[in-house]
Amino acid sequence: MAVIFLCQVFHVDLTLGQQITVLGVLMVTSKGAAGVTGSGFIVLVSTLTALKIMPIEHISILIGVDRFMSEARAITNVIGNGVATIVIAKSENQFDQEKYLKAIQPAVIERNEES
Numbered sequence: 001m002a003v004i005f006l007c008q009v010f011h012v013d014l015t016l017g018q019q020i021t022v023l024g025v026l027m028v029t030s031k032g033a034a035g036v037t038g039s040g041f042i043v044l045v046s047t048l049t050a051l052k053i054m055p056i057e058h059i060s061i062l063i064g065v066d067r068f069m070s071e072a073r074a075i076t077n078v079i080g081n082g083v084a085t086i087v088i089a090k091s092e093n094q095f096d097q098e099k100y101l102k103a104i105q106p107a108v109i110e111r112n113e114e115s
Contacts, residue, residue: 002044002062002069003053009061012054022051040073041066 003022007014014022030043041062049056062069089095 003048006048006054006058006061010054010058014053018051018053022047022053025051037070037074038066040070 003026004014004019006012025047026043029047030040032039041059044062045056045059048054048059086095
């Protein structure tokens, strides 16, 4: 999204092939970047430098918001990992529904046990 934003701001027209290339390169190079704060910016800079889509100075417009973008990437990564863990646990019949309910609604479980 940052590449498309920068291209729109600086009036750089990307062909569909260039967009797919950027997407493919960033998907490969960004593995693990969400877990390290600030690393997404480094990945973006290095990818744009390697692909020579625009002058590297254009990236400076993102420095002010990179902290917030990094936090959003980290939160998305944590949520995705949690959902994936639950899906795999359920598919392997290793998900303990009773413990789950007790964790999210302890008062309801205790009332049910008393009656």
